[in-house]
Amino acid sequence: MTTPLVEDTSGLKSGQTLLEVDNLIMRYKTKQGYVSAVEDVSFVLHKGEALGLVGESGCGKTSIALSLLRLQADNGEIMGGSIKLGGKDLVPISEEEMRTHRWNDISMVFQGAMNSWNPVYRVGDQIKEALDLHWPTRLSRAEVRERIGELFALVGLPADAQDRYPHEFSGGMRQRAVIAMALSCNPQVIIADEPTTALDVIVQDQILKELKRIQDDLDMSIIYISHDIAVIAEVTDRMAVMYAGKMVEFGDTADIFSAPRHPYAWLLLSSTPSIVGPRRQLAPLEGEPPNLLDPPTGCRFNPRCPFATDQCRVEEPPLADIGGGHMVACWNYEDVPVGITAGGVA
Amino acid sequence: MTTEAHVEVKNLEKRYPVQKSVFRSAKDFIHAVDGVNFSIAPGESLGLVGESGCGKTTTGRMLVKLLEATSGQVLLKTDGEVVDIANITDKDDLKSFRSDVQMIFQDPFESMNPRRTVYDTIAEPLTVQRIGTVPERETKVAELLNLVGLTPAESFMFRFPHELSGGQRQRVAIARALIVDPTFVVADEPTSMLDVSIRISVMDLMLKLAERLDVSYLYITHDLAVARYMCDRIAVMYLGKIVELAPTEDLLANPMHPYTKALLSAVPVPDPSYKRPPVEIKGGISKSINPQPRCRFYDRCPMAREDICGPQDHPPLEEKAPDHWVACYLVDKQSA
Structure with missing residues (x-):
């Protein structure tokens, strides 16, 4: 690329801390009480890194992502913790100030966004909206066209596709355009929530490769959210396993896949x-995730855990480093068998 | 028809007219299913895989008579007799067909009436077919709830769908399909809406039931890893045609059709150290409206030869290696 699309305003080099989330708590207020969707979650995102969040539906993956942008639903409330972007905490700042960070620093590819294009407007005009709202200066019509052309080139779409309507796009093209929109204001972090879930495998492969290339070219950080463990294995450097609003395991993707230490991660x-x-016999995970209105005492996984002891039912295990930045929240992680390879137990 | 086949599909076709105007008869047709042949042995599970729009669901629906085929035959063996399902029109025959052949649908959230209890849902096939008295039906429903692992049965019998989780609903859907003791079940992506952990228990349940009740399955899925777990053989579909059909492990280890190769190399692998081969396929969309009389994969095929594939119609599905059927001119026949 001849013209750099992203000016590195933060002055950060690859590997340096970009985003630091500390003890984040986000709960939804309902008539029956608070639903603890994100409970005491901490992690660090480095510049140029791909981080994965995995877990079953309802485990809090998307709630974390929305909290980072402060876009949680109206009844959702950040009740504790901090989200530091380049050292600045985003939790206490005003909504007005938050708006200057949204899309310019952190943007998001929303789940199902490829099916949310407004059918009666041209795709380019819809991306223009993001630029009008978030670009620091006012852009002229010609500048907007040029910018969208650049973005489309980046995601592998022809520049003139911006004059077309969403129905003229295939599923893969619509998702590329969604990614172009997320990139529009040179964010440092993109959160990709199930970016390929609705796509066929061959198109999924193309989109994931495109995201990887963009991440490398722009030295950008991406947070991938997926229920598909195989996708996370392929695209991320580090990963977090979520269960019932808690982060139960965190570490290098390669480490976790070679030897998951938390019983839930192991079973997953x-x-x-x-x-x-x-071909292996796969291990089923019995039971259902807990009701987050009234989560179990002690470890939230204890009712389904084959390794649970009395301690697990009373005392909540902290997320502790077991060496080399591999964090596990389990009292009995040493009981979890080693030597499982992805694909199931032998 | 070979004696051992339970279901045999011959040249099955489904075309949908593309109506340009209300007053003009259609000239253009979408060839959704375009001459499909396969057979399923008793107790066998055949996987039908392919991308969205390749015709796998249409095929499944024709097999259970939810859709009428444009042409071709579906032969079903019941009580030692072979019948063409197109000839089943008589009300009583249709009833016995419906108890022989059942379907499990993809979405457990949409395929259930929210105002009816689990008992109503599962017992409905019995009610419709007027089988048994109410106490007998209750016993049968309880038996099936136990079978699919919704225990204790009494506590589930009178719940409503909204009181169940996704995995539990899909178990109810399976129980409903099995209550009439079918011998053949078409399962259309029965686990794709479920989380991984629940998916395994539903898949294990279906495998266990197949073994115990000797049910044959047509298992429709887009997920090859799931097909591998569930199926004895896999048929790969592309644009209304079966392009490759082989025993599961043989197909995965030794794919022959260029489309199967591309599809397999695109499947993400849950192992960070594994490097997938590059996906060799050309871009673009092949049209299913009045397709040209040549290989359906021609425009996207990385191997396509103008001199060989260009002038010929879609290649026939041929046995290129023992039990390994491929529709491609460029794949040589291997000696056994």
């Missing part, structure tokens, strides 16, 4: 089928 990986390697 063991229940993922694969087309590569020997």
Whole structure:
């Protein structure tokens, strides 16, 4: 690329801390009480890194993402913790000030956004809206066209596609345009919430490769949210496993896949089928996730955990470093068998 | 028809007219399913995989008579007799067909009436077919709830769908399909809406039931890893045609059709150290409206040869290696 699309305003180099989330608590207020959707979650995102959040539906993946942008639903409330972007805490600032960070620093590819284009407006005009709202200066019509052309080139779409309507796009093209919109204001972080879930595998492969290339070219950080463990294995450097609003395991993706230490992470990986390697018997995970209005005492996973002891039912395990930045929240992680490879137990 | 086949599909076709005007008869047709052949042995599970729009659901629906085929035959073996399902029109025959062949739908959130209890939902096939008395039906429903692992049965029987989780609903859907003791079940993406952890228990349940009740499945899915877990053989569909059909492990280890190769290399692998081969496929969309009389994959095929594939119609599905059927001119026949 001849003209750099992203000016590195933060002055950060690859590997330096970009986003620091500390003890974040976000709860939804309902008639029955508070639903603890994000409970005491901490992590650090480095510049140029891809971080994955995995877990089952309702485990709080998307709630974390929305909290980072302060876009949680009206009944959602950040009740504690901090979200530091380049050292500045985003939790206490005013909505007006937050708006200057949204899209310019952190943007998001929303789940299902590819099916949310307004059918009666041209795709380019819809991306223009994001630029009008968030671009620091007022852009002329010609500048907007040029900018969208640049963005489309970046995601592999022809520049003149901006004059077309959403129905003229295939699913893959619509998702590319959504990514272009997320990139429009040179964010430092993109949150991609299930970016390929609705796509066929061949298109999914193309989109994931495109995101990886953009991440490398622009030295950008991406937070991937997915229920598809295989996708997370392929695209992320580090990952967090979520269960019932809690982060139960965090570390290098390669480390977690080679030896998951939390019983839930272990079972989750063991229940993922694969087309590569020997066909294995997969381990089912019995039971249902807990009701977050009234989560179980002690460890939230204890009712379903094959390794649970009396301590687990009373005392909540902290997320503790077990060496090399591999964090696990489990009292009995040493009981979890090692030597599971993805694809299931042998 | 071979004696051992339970279901045999011959040249099955479904065309949808593309109506340009209300007053003109249609000239253009979408070839949704375009001459499909396969057979399923008793107790066998055949996987039908392919991308969205390739015709896999249409095929499944024709097999259960939810859609009428434009042409072709579906032969079903019941009580030692082979019948063409197109000839089943008589009300009583249709009833016995419906108890022989059942379908499990994709979405457990949409395929259930929210105002009816689990008992109503599961017992509905019995009510419609006037099988048994009410106490008998209750016993049968309880038996099935136990079978699909919704225990204790009494506590689930009178719940409503909104009181159930996704996995529980899909178990109810499976129980409803099995209550009439079918011998053949078409399962259309029965686990794609479920979380991974629940998915395995539903898949295990279906495998266990197949073994115990000797049910044959047509298992429709877009997920090859799921197909591998569930199916004895896999048929790969592309644009209304089966392009490859082989025993599961043989297909995965030794794909022959260029489309199957591309599809397999695009599936993400849950192992960060594994490097997938590049996905070799050309861009663009192949049209299913009045397709040209040549290989449906021609425009996207990385191997396509103008001199060989260009002038010929879509290649026939041929046995290129023992039990391994491929529709491609460029794949040589291997000796056994």
